[in-house]
Amino acid sequence: MSRAALLVLADGRFPAGGHAHSGGAEAAVKAGRITDAASLEEFCRGRxxxxxxxxxxxxxxxxxxxDPTGLDRAADARTPSPALRVAARKLGRQLMRAARATWPHPELDALAQRFPKGAHQPVVLGLTARAAGLGPEDAAYCSAYEGVSGPATAVVRLLGLDPFDATAVLARLAPELDRVAQDAVDAARRAMTDGVDALPARSAPLLEIGAEVHAGWPVRLFAS
Amino acid sequence: MHLDHSHHGPSAVSADAHRPDGTRRALRIGLGGPVGSGKTATVAALCRALREELSLAVVTNDIYTREDAEFLLREAVLPPERISAVETGACPHTAIRDDISANLEAVEDLEDEVGPLDLILVESGGDNLTATFSKGLVDAQIFVIDVAGGDDIPRKGGPGVSTADLLVVNKTDLAPYVGSDLARMAADAKAQRGELPVVLQSLRSEEGVRDVADWVRARLAAWTA
Structure with a gap:
């Protein structure tokens, strides 16, 4: 495993389209559920x-x-909101482009061919980690961290929140993020033998509903 | 540019001159510049001037709405399937320079769905004087400023003004009303840009977008040569 490759993949400036997505934060800000650093922290903890x-x-x-095709189906089954499925595939396609240019690998080529309009982003992320010579822990950490860093960055733009406060929120969530990543790897190892049903199927109804509402807005800053 | 690159499956690298099936892709021209300088009006005028002779499409990058795409639709400058809007997450320059993936998808989808295309115009959301396009996204770029934004903009320079392949100083008809000195703007632009071309235009005049359209035709002739 290369620690430096992990930094390249986890870098917020890795050009894979994430900057245009708020991870549900824009809908939550508009609904008054995120108003400051404390409510951002609760939002991120839930996510x-x-x-x-x-x-x-x-x-x-x-x-x-x-098998990534099975994982993609599992991701669909775990994402009730059509708007979120569209966003996940869009981001998957964008990550795929960056990944193939960065760490060319036949498994990435095969997945791109199988899903020309994009597989679910976390599936592409896992294969990208593989192509970069990284392991399941690295993939889990990248995905879990993106899950909270995306909303935190978006809220800095949406509310003019102090960027130091937003970063401190992420730091306070770090110990929980360690546990989430470890649980994710344990579940993934079970999926190797027991199939994709061993993967967690947790969903946040308010995020799903918020995503559907957000997709219908005529005026918005973020794509999701 | 990776002119001799070849890939299996969907293309991975943006600047390739050829599509996965081996055909030459469309020329991509970016239009950037400050808010309100007339980028969308220039795109609309270019579509009207070129649509009879070329197969073309437009990608817009609105800051927070589909406003620019809807303007083009309302003006009916192109059929709706030839206009695509990209959302930029409050950062228009990121989407045209630092992380071009959404825009690349938009241009590739347009080529797949309404191609073959000769030309794709990629319009940036209104931004600041440092916003320029990545060479991975466009083959040439036009920077549009206007006389009402202040006649000191060419002197101030910045990457857009000094390095764009074409600088357009728009709304010259307003110069007498806002006290802008066109000769000074032209001289300052020349000093910033050396041999790079500058067009002073008013879309309200008879010539309209003619000079810019001629420049686009020349770029396309060089691209297909």
Whole structure:
């Protein structure tokens, strides 16, 4: 495993399209559920233990070599909101482009061919980690961290929140993020033998509903 | 540019001159510049001037709405399937320079769905004087400023003004009303840009977008040569 490759993949400036997505934060800000650093922290904590726990497990499983087509179906089944499924595939396609240019690998080529309009982002992320010589822990960490860093960055733009406060929120969530990543890897290892049903299927109804409402807005800053 | 690159499956690298099936892709021209300088109006005028002779499409990058795409639709400058809007997460320059993936998808989808295309115009959301396009996204770029934004903009320079392949100083008809000195703007632009071309235009005049359209035709002739 190369620690430096992990930094390249986890870098917020890795050009994979994430900057245009708020992870549900824009809808939550508009609804008055995020107003300051404290409510951002609660939002991120909720996201970490639901959507991010699920995507981290999918990414870890893909990194371990679980069949990506099956994982993509599992991701669909775990994402009730059509708007979120569209966003996940869009981000998957964008990550795929960056990954193939960065760490060319036949498994990435095969997945791109199988899903020309994009597989679910965490599945692509797991395979990207694999192509970069990284392991399931790395994939799980990247996915779980994206799950909270995306909303935190978006809220800095949406509310003019002090960027130091937003970063401190992420630091306070770090110990929980460690546990979520470890659980994700454990679930992914079970999926190697027991199939994708061993992966967590946690969802956050308010995030799903918020995503559907957000997709219908005529005026918005973020794509999701 | 990776002119001799070849890939299996969907293309991975953006600047390849050829599509996965081996055909030459469309020329991509970016239009950037400050808010309100007339980027969308220039795109609309270019579509009207070129649509009879070329197969073309437009990608817009609105800051927070589909406003620019809807303007083009309302003006009916192109059929709706030839206009695509990209959402930029409050950072228009990121989407055209630092992380171009959503825009690349938009141009590739347009080529797949309404191609073959000769030309794709990629319009940036209104931004600041440092916003320029990545060479991985466009083959040439036009920077649009206007006389009402202040006649000191060419002197101030910045990457857009000094390095764009074409600088357009728009709304010259307003110069007398806002006290802008066109000769000074032209001289300052020349000093910033050396041999790079500058067009002073008013879309309200008879010539309209003619000079810019001629420049686009020349770029396309060089691209297909």
């Amino acid at each position: 970490l233990h639901t959507g991010a726990a699920m995507t981290a497990a999918l990414a870890a499983a893909a990194a371990l070599g679980v």
